[in-house]
Amino acid sequence: MADALDLDVNERLLLVVEDDDAFARTLIRSFERRGYRVLRAADLAQVQQLLGSHTPGFAVVDLKLASGDSGLSCVQTLHAHSAAMLIVVLTGYASIATAVEAIKLGARHYLAKPANTDDIEAAFARAQGDAEVELTERTTSIKTLEWEHIHETLAATGFNISEAARRLGLHRRTLARKLEKQRVK
Incomplete structure (x- = not known):
């Protein structure tokens, strides 16, 4: 059984689920300076192992x-472990589809990278939606729509490039080149 210290959300125990070592180290240092105790996992198996002995009050999950592994699976596992856990999803591959799914699975918020510690803490604090958020007049570009469609197809295929290329009607190498141009990590 986890000790009482780990079960206390007020202890500010944070789980960072991130496979990029440099980014994870930066996040961890920044949150530790703010008084959080931080655990790190790089995949779903490590998340499950940590949940055997800890119940974080907060989690930051890379998509x-x-x-x-999908960060969405991690969100689902974390939310099932503790519905009170405040979960923020970070991604360099933002799309409407994954944002909606992350929220449905229990995430508090969904942020596109680069996001800093201030952005993440603000997302933890936001319990309600903001009806006053400014609506932009800018229309979405064709390139943005193309990228969102590519990402949605990738997510639907479990990030299998060959299958996504087939569904998109592209050659696999063409899709790989497009992904390399859009790399945001």
Whole structure:
């Protein structure tokens, strides 16, 4: 059984689920300076292992993990472990589809990278939506729509480039080149 210290949300125990070592170290240092105790996992298996002995009050989850695990699976596992956990999803591959799914699975907020510690803490604090958020007049560009469609297809195929290329009607190498141009990590 986890000790009482780990179960106390007021202890500010944070789990960072991030496979990029440099970014994870930066986040961890920044949150530790703000008084959080920080645990780190790089994939779903490590998340499950940590949940065996800890119940964090907060989690920051990368959407796309190098292990092939989806951050959405991590969100689902974390929320099932503790519905009170405040979960923020970070991604360099933002799309409307994944944002909606992350919220449905229990995330508090969804932020596009680069996001800093201030942005993440503000997201933890936001319990309600903001009806006063400014609506932009800018229309979405064709390139943005193309990128969102590519990402949605990638997510639907479990990030299998060959299958996504087939569904998009592209050659696999063409899709790989497009992804390399849009790399945001």
